[in-house]
Amino acid sequence: MSASHAGGLIIRQEEPRNLEFPFDRLDSYLTPVESFYIRSHLHAPMIEADSYRLTVDGAVKNPSAITLNWLKSLPAKTIVATLECAGNSRVFLVPQKPGAQWELGAVGNAEWTGVPLATLLDQAGLNANAREVVLEGADRGLPAELPRPPEPINYSRSIPLDKALDDVLLAYAMNGVDLPQDHGFPVRAIVPGHYGMASVKWLIHIRVLEEQFQGYWQTIDYGFWDEVGGIPVRRPLSQVAVKSEIARPRTFEVLPKGQPFTVYGAAWCGTGDVVSVELTTDGGQTWAAAKFLDPIRAHAWRRWSYDWEIPGHPGRFTLKSRARNAAGESQPEKFDERYFSYVVNYTLPIEVVVQ
Ligand code: MTE
Numbered sequence: 001m002s003a004s005h006a007g008g009l010i011i012r013q014e015e016p017r018n019l020e021f022p023f024d025r026l027d028s029y030l031t032p033v034e035s036f037y038i039r040s041h042l043h044a045p046m047i048e049a050d051s052y053r054l055t056v057d058g059a060v061k062n063p064s065a066i067t068l069n070w071l072k073s074l075p076a077k078t079i080v081a082t083l084e085c086a087g088n089s090r091v092f093l094v095p096q097k098p099g100a101q102w103e104l105g106a107v108g109n110a111e112w113t114g115v116p117l118a119t120l121l122d123q124a125g126l127n128a129n130a131r132e133v134v135l136e137g138a139d140r141g142l143p144a145e146l147p148r149p150p151e152p153i154n155y156s157r158s159i160p161l162d163k164a165l166d167d168v169l170l171a172y173a174m175n176g177v178d179l180p181q182d183h184g185f186p187v188r189a190i191v192p193g194h195y196g197m198a199s200v201k202w203l204i205h206i207r208v209l210e211e212q213f214q215g216y217w218q219t220i221d222y223g224f225w226d227e228v229g230g231i232p233v234r235r236p237l238s239q240v241a242v243k244s245e246i247a248r249p250r251t252f253e254v255l256p257k258g259q260p261f262t263v264y265g266a267a268w269c270g271t272g273d274v275v276s277v278e279l280t281t282d283g284g285q286t287w288a289a290a291k292f293l294d295p296i297r298a299h300a301w302r303r304w305s306y307d308w309e310i311p312g313h314p315g316r317f318t319l320k321s322r323a324r325n326a327a328g329e330s331q332p333e334k335f336d337e338r339y340f341s342y343v344v345n346y347t348l349p350i351e352v353v354v355q
Pocket of ligand 1: 038041042085136137155182183184196197198200
């Protein structure tokens with residue numbers, strides 16, 4: 001197995017394709033298409049633009065099946081949104097948890113162009129009891145993890161109706177070019193502020209439901225343990241928790257003592273803007289403010305930097321960054337076990353060697 005793919009991505013799984021962006025290469029606000037991580041549960045379907053149909057049905061008055069040309073003829077919108085896989089940074093968990101051992105790069109920031117989902121839902125005419133919108137991809141198969149359904153299923157996720165009507169985009173372009181096959185050609189959903197699993201690729205079916213959707217990737221996978229009155233209950237993951245990551249230095253990078261070094265990274269959050277990033281270079285005893293390199297933009301990351309004077313004596317040093325959002329939520333110090341192997345947003349230690 002080769003170590004990397006054409007865009008320099010790290011191979012976590014060859015087929016279905018799961019490729020990671022080497023986060024220490026972060027150097028642009030928009031992640032180039034060829035460097036954007038790929039997370040696919042099933043084999044990527046090949047869809048011809050000419051025969052593509054997007055079905056809208058369920059609890060609606062006017063079900064329809066629309067073509068790509070028709071979708072592209074509707075008023076378009078372009079947004080910048082960060083997509084982070086809920087399992088990003090899983091490799092930091094001790095003891096190790098099952099699943100792809102993503103480091104820091106199952107995240108990217110891109111410009112997405114498409115049609116608001118609200119436009120299609122308006123045209124379809126929602127029934128009064130409509131409550132959720134299921135987005136279904138063309139990829140079909142048996143999930144890798146137990147308990148599996150008895151028959152192959154399509155990848156699907158639902159979103160609450162208020163979110164569906166708010167800012168979900170049916171995107172056909174990424175950074176100004178047609179969506180590449182691995183990112184969902186010809187149409188995918190972009191659900192801003194939610195973990196990547198919600199942004200269904202190869203979207204072929206929009207189904208409006210009057211009841212709660214209980215699909216595989218809604219309950220068995222991509223769920224977490226919340227609680228109601230002290231009783232644990234299973235809920236689907238949704239909004240991205242506040243997080244920052246250090247791109248440079250890399251873990252175990254060897255740095256020359258007594259030299260200046262610019263620590264560099266990015267921070268993002270699904271709800272509310274990231275308003276501060278702090279850095280510690282002494283394992284958490286003291287924290288100092290980093291400076292932002294990008295302005296606030298809803299649902300998009302902000303890169304940041306911090307000018308560090310590397311200590312004049314050799315040793316091992318632990319760097320951590322900590323972001324805070326406008327609501328005052330900060331990254332926790334420890335992993336929250338309710339998420340089992342997802343939402344790894346605690347302040348991640350990056351150990352470096354000074355000599
Ligand atoms: N959509 C379909 N149809 N099939 C998938 O396997 N993976 C989801 C989501 N949409 C997936 C999907 C997950 S878990 C993530 S993190 C994002 O797509 C990744 O999008 P990307 O591969 O374009 O980075």
